[in-house]
Amino acid sequence: MQYLVLKIVTNCIARSVMFSGRAWRVLRFGEPKEAVELQEMTWGEPPSGQALIRVRTAGAGFPDVMMTAGHFPLLGAPPFGLGEEAAGEVVAVPPNSRFAVGDQVTGITAFLEGRGGYAEYAYVREESAIRIPADMTDEEAGGFPIGFRTAYAGLVERAPVEAGQTLLVLGAAGSSGASALQLGKAVGATVIAVAGSQEKLEFCTRYGADHVVNYRTDDVTTRIDEITGGCGVDVIYDPVGGDTAATALKSIARNGRIAMIGVASGAPVPLDSMDMLLRNYTAVGVLATPHDDPDTETAAWDRLANLAKQGAITTPVGTVYGFDEVR
Structure with a gap:
């Protein structure tokens, strides 16, 4: 009925430009309890257009269930990570990034590349991310990007x-x-x-x-x-x-x-x-993929961030789960 937000507790170790931690991955199609496993992973320096965050919360939604069942049309065969959206602290950025290490951001993850937000670290697309407004909780931030960017695509851009x-x-x-x-x-x-x-x-x-x-x-x-x-x-x-x-x-x-x-x-x-x-x-x-024009995409996110700061839109948090409860 409401947003489900996955609470992430981190205990990762960063070494040089590599970050190590755990991530929930779909290894085979099926029910989540059989399809999803926790694996040790590493994250290198983010590529251009992405920032690496230490995840605090990640939104849980119906598309994740579709992914585990093999019914999500934008993903191929396993293995791949779950979690389309995540919020946390920036720990690494590429040159000329919009963000800086230490920024608190929420955004859409690189899940289409197999790296989702149900993990201790996650890559987020810079053009599809914002700094978390001061009054937004971690749980609200974790469930903000997908729902509101999709609504914006539908009600402002497409119809x-x-x-x-x-x-x-x-x-x-x-x-x-x-x-x-x-x-x-x-x-x-x-x-x-x-x-x-x-x-x-x-x-x-x-x-x-x-x-x-x-x-x-x-x-x-x-x-x-x-x-x-x-x-x-x-x-x-x-x-x-x-x-x-x-x-x-x-x-x-x-x-x-x-x-x-x-x-x-x-x-x-x-x-x-x-x-x-x-x-x-x-x-x-309506498919809320990044706009071809980065300035247009940034403007969309800026407008959503301003509406959130004004209290006009907010994430209705439903249930909060622990990191070990992903399945």
Whole structure:
């Protein structure tokens, strides 16, 4: 329902330019208890564009489960590390780095290269990292980058929602949804949160939702029609897919946009091209990979950092696990 943040306790030894420690690695596809093992590793000086951090916390999310099962489309065969995001202290940087040794940062790890954040040290992509704001806890920092950068890609870059428009967030009590809910409010949208229990709806209300809909007990189409006065929603943020997203599409406004974020249901939203034509709406895919223009990418992260400093967005921490509990 909320962010899961992996607590890392470090006891690593640094020797010269090499750093030694432990890392959780996927050695074979399967259930985490069988697929993931703890290994001793070394980390050398970071390559250009990356910084090496001593990890204090790392965010735990659904993509990690997909990775262990072999269902994550951007990774090949094992072995590789888990953990898309991590926070900690910079211990090594390349020449001309944005960061300095001793900086406290949170960012997206080099997990696509097989080096994730469930480790005592991790490489983070410099263009996808920020200095941790003063009021942000380690646990909040560890779960900040992926959810909010994805929400930014969806709601600012790919399917922009504007002040005064209506945003419908599916899976709004999950990490992706909760990030989008808050970012949508921060840019001035009216936010309708969709979730599956009273507890989750209360969670969404606490984090700023203007309206909540229980997809298990409500007639979703009728409720959205009531909320919007029959106008429909301008943007749908969809990390769920499947039947839930298909139902939400019935309520999309003319010239509306659906941002396809993920497939938590197990299947993407089924799209009907004739329906899209007749009702004049757009579907866009959203993958928050680094922007081709480093300045644009830095600007995105700076804006997110400023919103966090202002208290407009924050990581809703759910459960905190110890390093030995990764499986």
